[in-house]
Amino acid sequence: MATETGSLFGAVTDDEKSVSVNEGESVTLHNDDTELQDTDTIRWRFGEEGSVTLLVEMSGGRITYRDFGDGRFRDRLQILDRQTGSLIIKNIRHKHSGRYEAEIHHAIGTAYKRFNVNVKDAPHVISAEQSDVKSVSVSEGDSVTLNTDVQTHRDALIVWRFGDGGVLLAKGDKEDNKSSIYDDKGMFRDRLKLDDHTGSLIITNTKSTDAGLYKLQISSNRDTKYKTFSVSVRDPGLSAGQVTGIIFGVLLVIAAAIAVVGVIVYRRIKYELQKRKIKVMTVIERDSVTLECDVTKLQSDDVIQWSFRDEVIAAFNKDNKISSVEERLTDRLKVDDQTGSLIIKDIKTEDAGLYKVKISSSSRVKSFLQLITGGGPSYSQFNLIVK
Template sequence: MKKMFLKLVLLCLCLLRLDGAFGDDEVKTVPMMEGYSVTINSGLTEMKDDDVIRWRFGDENTLIAEINVTADRFTVYDDVLDGRFRDRLKLDNQTGSLTVTHTTTEHAGVYKLQINSEIKSFSLTLYRAFGESVSVMKGDSVSLNSRLTEMKDDDVIQWRFKKRFRDENTLIAEINKPADRFTVYEDVLDGRFRDRLKLDNQTGSLTVTHTTTEHEGEYELQINRVIKSFSLFVSGLKSVKEGDSVSLNSGLTEMKYRIQWRFNFRYENTLIAEINKRFDRFTVYDDVLDGRFRDRLKLDNQTGSLNITHTTTEHAGGYYLQINREIKRFSLAVFDEEKTVSVKEGDSVFLNSGLTEMEDDDVIQWRFGDENTLIAEINKRADRFTVYEDVLDGRFRDRLKLDNQTGSLTVTHTTTEHEGDYKLMMFSDLRMNSNLMMISDLMSPGRFSSKVFRVSVYGE
């Protein structure tokens, strides 16, 4: 949210510098944030005594404002088009410029200005005031929802991506309904989206599969002249058995300048370790948070990676690594002692969540194997129960059953391919839609619990 806020501030400052107006090019496109006012400049410094000025809007060229200087008549037709311009139009009585106040997506489109026999066109593009923040676990798929139930026959939809705020937006997917064309540009940006993009041919929503940290960034959706934005965060999941050690890898071969490690606890990012190369200072703050990290933190003095020893469930949660101005995120799950389960090949195995009934805000995930592959998920708030049967070459196809009351998982018709570790992650007591929160934010003490089941499958 902080990143999105900074973007809004910068955009507003730019708009203020432009005085909310745009010039007299033959066709001019301007971005404007929803809810703000915009002035469309006629290009005149002063109207002449015989000038007739008309402002029109949309494909039907609907007359919305008119000035007849000779008759000293200034008129706004704000009840046309179902009243979308009512109490929103203002005419400048000296220049004839038009201001649209309290803009909404209905005001996006082409405005035509006729000054006597001369015609100019302006295109207004509106941005949503706030974008969505979406989190996904590394390797999982994520869907960016267009919020359309169905596209219209004349819709043009474009998806763009940029890694950082200052980067240029790169077109990665496009739908042109009039031309019946659905296109994904998988080879852009060094092919990071190759075989990973899927477009919904009914709604225009975009799904990114097999996510990596390369897919983390800003996604921009333009539907005709309306623009929405999404911030995607990709968290790497680390899991460790209680009592063991875990290393959070900085990804560096050698440090430069400054590194900070922070731990998320109840939405506060607490500084737990810091390196300042310039002053040759390596510091661990192991007495913070009631000393839960005391004598447990070790910093690698070459790479800046962080090692946590003698882990307990108190160390589960989100870790943030800031390298200069870049931030990386890690989610750590600390599991209790395993419950080993043995099952005869062909039989079913029941993995008990331990719950008698899920709460309305619960999110439950079942993951399998060393890669923590998501195989089943329940989101009670969204009333969504999903089994991902086609992952891992379809080994779980038609074999997974979720209990919609307790979240327990049953694997039927087991084979040796189903042998391994099943990890249960339960996010509890969510106060807002989980799609708007970081995975690492959810994994705070009191909100997150986990179990692991080691399943062995034996023959006849």
């Protein structure tokens, strides 16, 4: 780092020019007044009066770039052309705000140009026209990740904004290894997260008010990329239990329309009794769960048949001591040879769904449904309905 003191900023020069630029953009400090000759030399410096640092020197057509000891200008500086020696600062940050000076040595004397650069926050409006719009749909209450799907460089500045007003949501500076979440209006209330590695935006427990346009700008010393996401939030609709209840209700109405009064009363009483047998079971992922048959003792000729999503996964014949399990589930399923209950070990989220059991023999036929509904990435909920 080359540091010089005092005299430069005390020299006679043109009026200082003020330049404003948005964080993440590039700015050009123009030296347009004089065309440089091959014998001329131009030096660009940065710093406040009393301590300035040489950034770039161009002499005889040769350009030499220097840098601060902290590397704040690394790979950011570029001479626009050899005719003017104008300086470009790419992917600018707040730390680049300050005074810049060009010292131009001609054969007949020396001239100076000064610039006061003010770096503002990332732009409030990110142009959606510069990128394709990707549609994303999510059920209310679920989480959604807006993926950058681009390789971010170590000097990247990642900015997320929301809505037509360009509300700042999140900003990540890979160069300084810093990320910030902004929610001044409290709209998201601790429901936003920025992935430190990819810059993707995660919204948890989505609400209907989260629907709208999300705009992303990724600036680096190489280029600037834009992405836009149109997020729609769906009504989650009825739960599995509610759907089952509606189906039962419809079946009861149909039965009532075609049956005599005695049958109607019988079916209603039976339905009420069935509802009282509904069990809700919550099991932690990787634990085991037992789906009970609720049979005191199996008869010798009883046949137990368990199915999942209308596919038979386990069968048991007490008389012949036969037990068969679908090959892919052999290590995790077991049928109790005394009760016929189904044991599922090492439970997984994909095990969620509708289970059916049928118990049949020469003297009886009994079947009921056992409904397993997932409760999130780490839990499964089991809602057992006896039919």
